Amino acid sequence: MASAFGKILLITGNAEFLAERTRAKAVKVVTSEQPDCEVATTTASGLQPGELAGLTSPSLFSDASALVLTELQDLPDVAQAELLAYVAAPSPDIAVVLVHSGGQKGKGLLDKLRKAAVVSEVKVEQPKYERDYARWVFTEVRELGARIDEQAAAYLVAAVGQDLRALAGAADQLVANLEQGAHISTSLVQQYFGGRADVRGYEIADATIDGRIDVALEQARWAESAKVAPVLITTALATGLRSLAKLSGAPDGLRDNELAAHIGAPPFKIRAMRQQLRSWDAAGLAAAISAVAQADLDVKGGAADPAFAVERMVLAVAARRRR
Incomplete structure (x- = not known):
């Protein structure tokens, strides 16, 4: 040396x-x-x-x-x-x-x-997109002497958030409980971090975008009782809708990995996003994003009832889906 x-x-x-x-x-x-x-x-x-x-x-x-x-x-x-x-x-x-x-x-x-x-x-640049954080986790785990697949890395980012210090600690915790060279699966990440608040934010967002209003409202109420910051939910929903808008406007003929790079999402999410996009048009997405922006202002501005602002957002977004 x-x-x-x-x-x-x-x-x-x-x-x-x-x-x-x-x-x-x-x-x-x-x-x-x-x-x-x-x-x-x-x-x-x-x-x-x-x-x-x-x-x-x-x-x-x-x-x-x-x-x-x-x-x-x-x-x-x-x-x-x-x-x-x-x-x-x-x-x-x-x-x-x-x-x-x-x-x-x-x-x-x-x-x-x-x-x-x-x-x-x-x-030492900060990752920019969700997929970049997942790639950072992939590299971090490999340097610690283990392996993690793309979906498990993305789930860990969703569970822990995009703070690199917290992600490094989570990766170290996972690897410390495994043999050298072991594989970290999504189920293992869920076992350790599945209850984290940030995951609920993305689960609420996916349920809302999919039109599963009962699930979205149930989880939003769980989040309120668990003292989850409402801004985590508005941020997750804003991210999901903006990704759909980017997918909607993507050039024709791009492969999944090229679309992922264009959108800033992990490649494995593209298929699910295509499925979601079938229920959305440009006008609906624009109106939904506007509703989320208003809810974000409400919860950040100390609305009298942030939980109500989140539920109203869920209903407003789901209402903008095509039938």
């Missing part, structure tokens, strides 16, 4: 949890290589002229040292020049980790850093 000293690790992207985890792993590698290494952590915005030079100078108390510099996008211009001067001639006894939160701020500095041979970059 190549030494971390004399090198610069650049962590970029808007996934805060992944950035934290990557930074922690980098520091662990550094301290494993040099147990007596002094690690200094500071934010870029507060650096004064000349301070960076001190932080990247050899330590008086150990043979090696490390600097973790966060919020790189806020590094002052003077300190930027000092950092680039250090990158041009790094110390072989110092390891540097730079963390940039993504976006355009500080892009000029990033472009210059990326050109340096001593800089290696790790990008």
Whole structure:
């Protein structure tokens, strides 16, 4: 394994949890290589002229040292020049980790850093669509030494939500109870996480879109008694309807995996969505989405009876289906 000293690790992207985890792993590698290494952590915005030079100078108390510099996008211009001067001639006894939160701020500095041979970059972007979260879970489970199929990964995302820290913890919990290389099925995920509130949100959404009003209302009332936040239900229904609208307007001739990429949904959902779409037209979808938007405003605005707002939404959406 190549030494971390004399090198610069650049962590970029808007996934805060992944950035934290990557930074922690980098520091662990550094301290494993040099147990007596002094690690200094500071934010870029507060650096004064000349301070960076001190932080990247050899330590008086150990043979090696490390600097973790966060919020790189806020590094002052003077300190930027000092950092680039250090990158041009790094110390072989110092390891540097730079963390940039993504976006355009500080892009000029990033472009210059990326050109340096001593800089290696790790990008940690937040997944965008539901299918991207499922793929992230798939990769996470594989790195933990197990396997999970696409449907089980998507169910875990629906059950736990789209917080990467929570998803990583859930994946770790599942794998910890299995033998190395074991397969995680949907039924196993349901066994551990089937009662989570977020799943109810998607179940209510599917029942409403399918026109199963009795089921949708029953589960909405269960959600109220279980203290499920109404916004989880409005969000799930909005996501389902918008996905149907995208499917409705998709170009002809696309295969399921291409449609999934176009819509932002897992491929295994496409068949069920096609079935749902048979009961919807463009006008009905537009009116239903409008009803959900109003309900979302009601529950977020502290409506006197959020549970009533959710039930009214369910009835309004179901009424827009074609008979």
